[in-house]
Amino acid sequence: MSEVYAARRTRLREYCNAGGSAAALVSRPANVRYLAGAAPRGAVLLLGRTEEHDLLVSAVTAADRPTQERPDEALRVQTLPAVGGGDPAVAAAGFAAGQGADSLAVEEHHLTVARHRALGSVAPRLRLADLGNAVEQLRVVKDEEEISCLRIGAEIADQALGELLESILVGRTERHLALELERRLVDHGADGPAFPTSVGTGPNAGRPGHRPTDRRVEEGDFLSVCLGATYRGYRCEIGRTFVIGTAPADWQIELYNLVFAAQRAGRESLVPGAACRDVDRAARQVLDSAGYTEGLTVLTGHGVGLEIDEDPQLSPAAMGKLDACVPVTVEPGVHLPGRGGVRIDDTLVVRPEADGGPELLTITTKELLAL
Amino acid sequence: MSEVYAARRTRLREYCNAGGSAAALVSRPANVRYLAGAAPRGAVLLLGRTEEHDLLVSAVTAADRPTQERPDEALRVQTLPAVGGGDPAVAAAGFAAGQGADSLAVEEHHLTVARHRALGSVAPRLRLADLGNAVEQLRVVKDEEEISCLRIGAEIADQALGELLESILVGRTERHLALELERRLVDHGADGPAFPTSVGTGPNAGRPGHRPTDRRVEEGDFLSVCLGATYRGYRCEIGRTFVIGTAPADWQIELYNLVFAAQRAGRESLVPGAACRDVDRAARQVLDSAGYTEGLTVLTGHGVGLEIDEDPQLSPAAMGKLDACVPVTVEPGVHLPGRGGVRIDDTLVVRPEADGGPELLTITTKELLAL
Incomplete structure (x- = not known):
């Protein structure tokens, strides 16, 4: 080295x-x-x-x-x-x-x-x-050694999240779920969490940067989780939103599908040479055109590496273009005050079309799971 | 407020x-x-x-x-x-x-x-x-509302530590013990840990600021733990060292008694008007006179409050005197490379003699427990 x-x-x-x-x-x-x-x-x-x-x-x-x-x-x-x-x-x-x-x-x-x-x-x-x-x-541009650390970190985060989903969630507090996730990250070999794990239930779901409270998971809630592992100093990020109970409500399905479409649009626009603001716009305009213009976050994604929030920024005011081998998050979301919301967040590496396009590091399913 | x-x-x-x-x-x-x-x-x-x-x-x-x-x-x-x-x-x-x-x-x-x-x-x-x-x-000088937050935080840390001591320790890793302590802090009402919990076993015991590793607790080890709770923003600190197994070795008892004496000397010199460097010297000279001059930490204590490391500093070069209602840690320690060591750390509030002298916030026993 x-x-x-x-x-x-x-x-x-x-x-x-x-x-x-x-x-x-x-x-x-x-x-x-x-x-x-x-x-x-x-x-x-x-x-x-x-x-x-x-x-x-x-x-x-x-x-x-x-x-x-x-x-x-x-x-x-x-x-x-x-x-x-x-x-x-x-x-x-x-x-x-x-x-x-x-x-x-x-x-x-x-x-x-x-x-x-x-x-x-x-x-x-x-x-x-x-x-x-x-x-x-x-x-900004990572070598394959660095990307490999990010890939391992993402696997660890996927494992921790997958195990949580197999456990009983109703009745547990946001704080407990967050701590449990952090314990599992370390169990699977992380140096530690990449940032404070966010777990939001019900009206807290989908709030960007939400800090876990003592609210307990209830039937019918949205549950949003955002976590990441640090592995050899490199930090990745994954965010998912679930529904608690047997069947999501119509408004939940609708909101989920919308955010999913926005996130997919962002992911699909990750090509070498793309302007950062165009990636942001691809995701943002899906939400905009459905009427969610207020309360959107400043960024729909950002670089990751030795810090969890690095260049490039994916935002309306961002300058610059994406290069190959740049790992970024794509994480649009919508939060409806008092009702909750949805946030879907992946870490991907920008790769040329010839290499198969963007490499998804966080592979946990993005289907709307009812838990 | x-x-x-x-x-x-x-x-x-x-x-x-x-x-x-x-x-x-x-x-x-x-x-x-x-x-x-x-x-x-x-x-x-x-x-x-x-x-x-x-x-x-x-x-x-x-x-x-x-x-x-x-x-x-x-x-x-x-x-x-x-x-x-x-x-x-x-x-x-x-x-x-x-x-x-x-x-x-x-x-x-x-x-x-x-x-x-x-x-x-x-x-x-x-x-x-x-x-x-x-x-x-x-x-630097706290009001009683602030001290009350520190007192509650110290109670929480005492509870978390007490529960850990009742569980089986041999075979568990430093990382797991640290995470378990942090979970218990939150269980008992902390906003979160006041700083990254430190757990050191065997040769790692007593190392200041030791970050937990995958080393497992073994019979005969020293085990040193340093943790703290944040409560309404206020951060306290407690550190204790234990021996694993039925009977401590002679060198362990000797080292423990020495650090205990140093820590007591520091605590007893906490009076309003005392020079910070004199408090440091009181603790340090006990270790010095036993021949442990090398490898001592810069500080034998420091203020706590909204940050875990505030003024005043208790160090040889410190200026200034202690006032009443100043919460400080007293935390001398000795670490012997390859063998481990002892660290004993309390949070106390400086109080006048007439009010009973220094108020000990972290009340977990300082006897040498064999666990």
């Missing part, structure tokens, strides 16, 4: 050099992990003039690191003393100055004003530039 | 006025919650010239808010459109300029460089000052 991280750092180095910065300081944890193979708490990556100048600056000793996450062995690691060692970012700016760098590109969207000022104080001759979202942009 | 939040805002307003700022922008979520009663995701609090100018600026509609968390009803709320509404902090700076403020104190330790710049662009005539840790400092 070591060459992978070195290659990523080389790409970033080329980007920085083209922008006129000899060195870069990466502080956002997911970005550090992407480039260094691990992100001990508070660690930053100093990207120097050459590979030999790269340095992971950490305040956490090897003994404190979880065994699963080891930094790239080809990378030098500088561990600051736990007591009095200070901020690794500030130390890294000092090292950059010591290496003779005259400018340092930093992640202004991550560094706080106070830390940025401390950097300036420790190395007053260093010109601080903005690295912007350069690392986030490198992260 | 509304008067509580208004009184907190008044104190902050007085502080700002004394510092020459007519308005302040609070963006750190725990600080927003402290002053506004709730912190919808991404919301910021604009503190104006008078109470009537105060404004909670949110990008999340009421329907998206969990039912438990309602902002102070006396506070005006400005909800930005979900699509295209932009950053609430930037909008708030615009409102401050519109209210005629000429300077705005911001939380430079929380705002990123990029957001700070956006604030400056939207309101170029507004002088941006630094609010520093003003709100964090207001939060």
Whole structure:
């Protein structure tokens, strides 16, 4: 794996050099992990003039690191003393100055004003530039190793969800179902949940980002579930909506079919080269044309990877196009206040037509199941 | 409760006025919650010239808010459109300029460089000052309502831990035990865990911040557990170490007694007016004098409240003194690489001698139990 991280750092180095910065300081944890193979708490990556100048600056000793996450062995690691060692970012700016760098590109969207000022104080001759979202942009297109982690995570989430559906649901609270799902994720080998598991019943069903309450599942409810597994740092997402009881009501079938049609339209428009906003529009216009214009979420999907919410965004205002090997969610939904709603959410990888089109990672059925 | 939040805002307003700022922008979520009663995701609090100018600026509609968390009803709320509404902090700076403020104190330790710049662009005539840790400092001393939330949280954590000790432990993995504890926290009424539950067995026992692995509990192991409940936003912490099997080994008893003595020394030095570093030293010197100078953690304790790690810090370099009604943890520990270790952690409230001295919130026994 070591060459992978070195290659990523080389790409970033080329980007920085083209922008006129000899060195870069990466502080956002997911970005550090992407480039260094691990992100001990508070660690930053100093990207120097050459590979030999790269340095992971950490305040956490090897003994404190979880065994699963080891930094790239080809990378030098500088561990600051736990007591009095200070901020690794500030130390890294000092090292950059010591290496003779005259400018340092930093992640202004991550560094706080106070830390940025401390950097300036420790190395007053260093010109601080903005690295912007350069690392986030490198992260958008995944390699097959990364996709394989996402695929395993999706399998785990499918298993956890499948087992829940086999158990008795009526009478159990949203909180309990969410905890049970999270336990099953870990049982099946996840590092942990990819985000707080959402379970909504009755009027709470289909509410985006709903936090589980003590409401119990009742006959006739919609039940919506959104969960994901983290596997080797990679996070996926699946969302499904079910009906509790023997037969769904007509309004439930109608709403479900509508959201299903919207979600399918979104999935089918995932082709390399498609504009992100067109994917959003494909899903959104199905809901729009049925009169559900209010209360729709900002996004109908988003990238996933080392974070659960990455670029690209699938939204009306999104810029840019999809590339092959970009994993995204497609997750339109409708929520009717007081009645509940439906949300259907898959993680897929954009693939060219010649490779069979979008690869569905979350394969739990999207039929309307009555449980 | 509304008067509580208004009184907190008044104190902050007085502080700002004394510092020459007519308005302040609070963006750190725990600080927003402290002053506004709730912190919808991404919301910021604009503190104006008078109470009537105060404004909670949110990008999340009421329907998206969990039912438990309602902002102070006396506070005006400005909800930005979900699509295209932009950053609430930037909008708030615009409102401050519109209210005629000429300077705005911001939380430079929380705002990123990029957001700070956006604030400056939207309101170029507004002088941006630094609010520093003003709100964090207001939060240090708790009122009895806050302490009551911590007390309930501690009871919940005690219950969850007590139930675990009655179950069979040998053969179960660290991950399972951690998940089981978190489920029990929620069963007993917690909003959720206060932080990721740590369970360490055998060589992992006593490692600070240890993340649970698939290692199974074995006869003769040390087992250390650290957990906490969040109750109405307030977070407490308890840590205990046990021995698995019928009789602890001599080295285990010796190490346990040592850490127990250190922890007791720390607890007993919790009096109003005590220097934070003296509390740290009281605990640390017990371990030091037994030869455990290496591998000790930076802190032997810290404040708790709306965040699990607040001021004050109990460390060798800490400044400041303890006040009455400040809840802190006392949590020394020793970890011997390859063998395991002991950590004992309580949450207590500093109280004057006349009120009976420090109030212990986490009451699970600290005898060395063999399970």
